[in-house]
Amino acid sequence: MRHARLTAALVAALWAGAAGAATRTLFVGINDYANSFGKNPSAEASFRDLKGAVNDVVMIRNTLATRWQLPLPAFDPAKGCSSAPDALSVTLTDRCATRAAIVSALTGQILAAAEGDTILFFYAGHGAQVEDRTRTQPDGTSSTIVPADARDGRIVDIVDIDLGRLIDAAVARGVNVVTIFDSCNSGTGTRDLVGEPARAAPQTKPGDNADIRPPPPRPHANRAYRVHLAAAADGEVARELTVDNAPHGVFSLALNEALTALDRPAYADVLEKVRSIYAARQLAQQPDTRLAEQTIGGEGALKALFLGAAPKQQRIVAAAPGTTSTTLALANGTLIGVTIGSAYRVYGSTGDAVRGDPDAALGEGIVSAADIGSAVLTLAAPLKTRTTGLQALEIAHVSGGAPVRLSLLGGEAAARAEITRLLADFTALKVTSDAPDYLLVAETGGWQLRSRSDVAIGTLIKSDELGVGIPDIGRKLVQYFTLLSLPNAAGMAAVKGDAEPMLTFTYDCDDRTLNPPLPMIDGAAAFVGGERMAINFTNGSGAARYAYLFHLSQNLAIKQLATEADLVTQGTTLLRRGIRAGKDPGTSQILLLLTASQIDVSVLEQSGVRSLMSNPLERLLAGTRNGQASRNLDSVGTFAAHIATVRVLPTTSPSGARATCTFNPRP
Known part of the structure; x- marks a missing residue:
């Protein structure tokens, strides 16, 4: 299952956290489904019950209570429901783990959590997929967890995007969240290497999500964070395994062993240990190789200490x-x-x-x-x-220059201090008066982002909306400059071969037998507002490459020029037509990004839940959404990138700079 979409989350402030911070927990484990195979003739009934999900909840609860000293009340699996008197911990298994109960428990924990608290959500059960109603996922599907009463024709799965909305709400209230999911989707839901069920249910259709009501944000000073640990990646199954006559999820077994063995680890250490344990168990369970189908994943603030406070800003x-x-x-x-x-x-x-x-x-x-x-x-x-x-x-650190330099001009000292605080976590952005790239200027009623040439970018951020508007500006600046910093000569040298230059620009005329090249003005391909151009790239390397094209405009907007990657084989040319100049004169950038394997570039436009990203470059691009492009990334990986400048000319430009062909209106 694509568990990183099921939101990323982080374990919290316990002994290493802020004074008085609490760890709130929600455990959900489901073996017995009301509408599984053979139970309800009118239900979808194409998946089977599980055997080890409740065992996983009991095992992980016990380890967190004994090894990590979490204050968890006693739990009787036969009852299926447990809530501490102070509601710090809620456990739901089998018939108790309905959609309404899970949503209510998670929402309740968010509402009850104080700033600096942490919510830990552990789920063991079936996972599946639904059609992506947001149309933001590259493969058109979203991931789900399957409540005990789902799939009766009325009650539906809980979709990752909706879980993400709840977790985003928690973070916006200064609350840390951690999700750990031992579930998956395989489309079969049959059995694993020893005849026990895989944690998957077939793809289903999206349904009503009116019960998902994220709590409103609140002002806070806590640098809230999240981490997500996942049993399986895209298209994989999360297997169950019997050990000492007790069925468990393979992932949960490895997680429990890691949490028992490690001393004050970071999440990255837990993830590495789980993977090594899993690899050893995989070898022990041969000759059946289906364990190899399960890729343990994790993302988020992995450099935070397990059960610790927010990670320091360190490289x-x-x-x-x-x-x-x-x-x-x-x-x-x-x-x-x-x-x-x-x-x-x-x-x-x-x-x-x-x-x-x-x-x-x-x-x-x-x-x-x-x-x-x-x-x-x-x-x-x-x-x-x-x-x-x-x-x-x-x-x-010997300064190499921050990727983005922002200067604050004017305004009250208190407002300047608040803006600086709001941008403090954006490690790829520096508030400085030294050679700024952009200016944030105090104007009547708020603050206006401006270029160095004093051109206004976007609308005024009102003084009473700084908490939302300033982080949004930070994210956009970081993301924009991260893409501008991607071009690398070494990577492009391996791709371009004898094909020079890397990108060529022609007019995209109605009569496609014409298509003359665009004129070059001050090193930029130039065309007039309303005209269309085509972009050409020839792969001169010895291997196929996936090509992604982006338009980076002056107002920090980033637009992908195709919804899917193009596989450009050796010696062939990518032709992208129909790119129309905007109305406003000025320069913008065209970014060509080439990779050996497909990556999810939709992270540039999404917010909230992401798919599980194993490609380091994907994680870099996703990290820019939180202003973290300059830190907390282990490896960028291998890629090639090239930037070209295009210039939109005023419609009053002389005829020598205009196309000699015609362009019909956009369909």
Whole structure:
């Protein structure tokens, strides 16, 4: 199942959190479905009951209560429902885990949570897919969890997008959220390698979601965050397995073992441990290989400590042994702010790096080389211990310049301080008066974003709407500049071959036997408002590439010029027609992004829940939505990108700059 769409969430402030912060929990486990196969002749009835979901809830509850000291009340699976007197913990299994009960319990926890609290939502049961009613998902489907009473013709699954709305509401109230889902979708719901059920139900149709009523936002100072841990990725099944005569989810077994074994880990450490346990169990369960179908996933603030507070704003980069005993290869570079001369301390785990205890460090070094996607750390001495899973924590930064510089002009000191606070978490944005890229100017009734040439961008942000408008500006600036920073000469050199230049622009005339090239003015392809152009790219490399085209306008708008990626094979040309110039004169950018495998670029336009993103470049693009493009990313991966400038001319331009063909109105 695409569990990262089922929202990402984060475990919270317990012993390491803010004073007085509480951890609120919701556990849901469903074996016995009211409308599963053979029970209700009028229901969909094409999926079977499970065996280990309730066992998973009991097991994980016990570990969190004993190993992690969460104050959880006793739970009797035979009763199926449990709520602590203070409602800090709610458990729903089988007949108690109806759609109404799950939605009510999650909404209730959000309403009851104070700023700085954390909500932990663990789900074990069936997962499925529905048609994507928002039309934002690339494959046209959204993921769901299946309540115990769903699929009777009236009651429907709980869709990821609706869960995302609830979790977004929690974060907007200063509440951290963690979701951990052991479920999936395979379209069969039959059995696993030992004859036990997979946690999947067939695809269904979307239904009414009027019962999803997210609580309103509230002012808060807590830097709320989220993490999501998932049992399976797109199109995969989450298997059950019997161990010591007790059925369990394979993912839940590995998670329980990891939570028992690790000492003060970060979420990244938990994820790595779960994957290693799962890999070992997969080998032990051969010769049947269906366990290999399950990919353990996670996303969000993985560098936060498990049951800890919000992660610090610090740069931590995955590292691996270099070419000598005194060098390490850092898995990222200038794109996330790694700069030559910066100092790093090396640790054996993410948790150790987050805590930053010098006594736990394995060594220190200085960055001696860096490019867009990698860097070299030269160590003062060989590491004390050579191990896998190395993480490098930046301890001294040599400025390479923030990707986006924003200057505040005018206004009251209190308003300036509030704007600075609202932008503090945007690690790819710096509020400074030194050579700003953009200006935020105090005007009557609010603040106006302006370019360096004093051109207004967007509408005035009213003084009483700063809490919403300022973060929105931050996200748009970060996302825009992240795309502008993607072009890399090395990646393009491997793609273009003898094809020069990378992109060519022609008129897209009604008579397509004409199509003359656009004139070049000051290095930019130019055309007049209302005219159409076509973009051409030739793949001169020795391999096929997926091509994505984006238009980046002056007002920070980003538009994908095709709804799906084009697979451009070796030696062939991508032709994108019908691109019409806008009415307003000025320059804009065309970004060509090339990858060896498909990625979900819809993250540039979406908000809330995402699909599970295994591609590091996907995670980079998604991270820009929260202003985190310059940090908290282990590896950008391999890609190629190229930027070209186009210029829209006034309609009064001389005839030499105008097309010699005609353009019919847009259909």
